[in-house]
Amino acid sequence: MLNLFKKWKGHPQSGAQQHVMKEDILKGEIPEHIAIIMDGNGRWAKKRALPRIAGHHEGMKVVRKITKQANNLGVKALTLYAFSTENWKRPKTEVEYIMKLPEEFLNTYLPELIKENVQVRIIGDRQKLPEHTLRAVNRAINDTKNNTGLILNFALNYGSRAEILNAVQSMIKDVKTGKLAETDIDEKLFSDYLMTHFLQDPDLLIRTSGEIRLSNFMLWQLAYTEFWFTDVLWPDFSEQDLLKAIYTYQQRGRRFGGI
Numbered sequence: 001m002l003n004l005f006k007k008w009k010g011h012p013q014s015g016a017q018q019h020v021m022k023e024d025i026l027k028g029e030i031p032e033h034i035a036i037i038m039d040g041n042g043r044w045a046k047k048r049a050l051p052r053i054a055g056h057h058e059g060m061k062v063v064r065k066i067t068k069q070a071n072n073l074g075v076k077a078l079t080l081y082a083f084s085t086e087n088w089k090r091p092k093t094e095v096e097y098i099m100k101l102p103e104e105f106l107n108t109y110l111p112e113l114i115k116e117n118v119q120v121r122i123i124g125d126r127q128k129l130p131e132h133t134l135r136a137v138n139r140a141i142n143d144t145k146n147n148t149g150l151i152l153n154f155a156l157n158y159g160s161r162a163e164i165l166n167a168v169q170s171m172i173k174d175v176k177t178g179k180l181a182e183t184d185i186d187e188k189l190f191s192d193y194l195m196t197h198f199l200q201d202p203d204l205l206i207r208t209s210g211e212i213r214l215s216n217f218m219l220w221q222l223a224y225t226e227f228w229f230t231d232v233l234w235p236d237f238s239e240q241d242l243l244k245a246i247y248t249y250q251q252r253g254r255r256f257g258g259i
């Protein structure tokens with residue numbers, strides 16, 4: 001009976017329930033690469049009887065807030081994946097809005113990202129972006145390429161199985177042309193053929209809005225990554241949520257397959 005009244009404290013393995021201080025986590029190991037599957041914009045808007053694009057706009061502001069915080073905490077790389085199942089169900093107006101969002105984000109925040117020494121990168125098929133989006137993205141990548149702070153990496157039109165197949169096909173081609181010897185093929189070399197070749201594997205994966213799935217995201221790279229799931233919807237994701245995720249990561253000694 002008592003259980004009925006026990007306050008729902010989120011997934012039991014999600015660790016910290018109480019307030020986490022920045023000072024607390026700075027004493028521990030800061031995850032060098034954090035990957036986030038940003039989910040929940042639509043539901044956030046629906047809960048507030050707002051149009052769905054309001055959720056995406058709010059979600060974009062959270063991207064800036066969490067980028068700033070991760071950079072301040074000394075995180076080396078932040079990979080963001082906007083997972084959306086209802087791509088095909090989306091009304092045309094919403095898709096058009098979403099495609100404009102990257103430009104709005106960059107026009108608004110690129111000067112700040114440059115000031116904060118953030119390096120903007122993209123994984124996925126950039127060519128599929130509309131011309132105006134592609135121009136803004138290429139400018140951001142070019143204007144931040146010499147920055148040495150946080151790598152802010154966006155996964156767009158990204159699918160992990162396609163990425164793995166593409167790597168296999170490239171390696172077969174290189175073996176055929178003699179550029180690569182079969183005996184040279186090991187896990188390290190395989191990673192060099194992936195779109196994420198410029199990054200180390202994520203130390204911590206965060207997924208919001210209560211979905212507990214990988215959704216074809218970084219399947220190879222997440223082999224030893226700690227997962228932190230939260231019911232919080234992306235537009236509601238706070239700095240305290242990021243601190244909780246990092247705190248929980250620090251509490252779980254990582255095994256890398258060892259004991």
Ligand SMILES: CC(C)Oc1ccc(CN(CCC(N)=O)C(=O)c2cnn(Cc3ccccc3)c2-c2ccc3sccc3c2)cc1
Nearest residue numbers: 038056059060063082098099101102105137154155156157
């Ligand atoms: C350098 C960076 C700013 O440029 C890009 C960044 C992303 C993409 C890919 N992209 C948008 C277009 C597409 N679908 O390809 C998505 O992944 C996508 C799908 N839904 N949402 C809304 C959403 C917004 C916020 C949080 C989750 C979803 C987004 C999305 C994702 C992150 C951010 S951050 C500023 C805008 C924005 C839009 C292309 C270029």
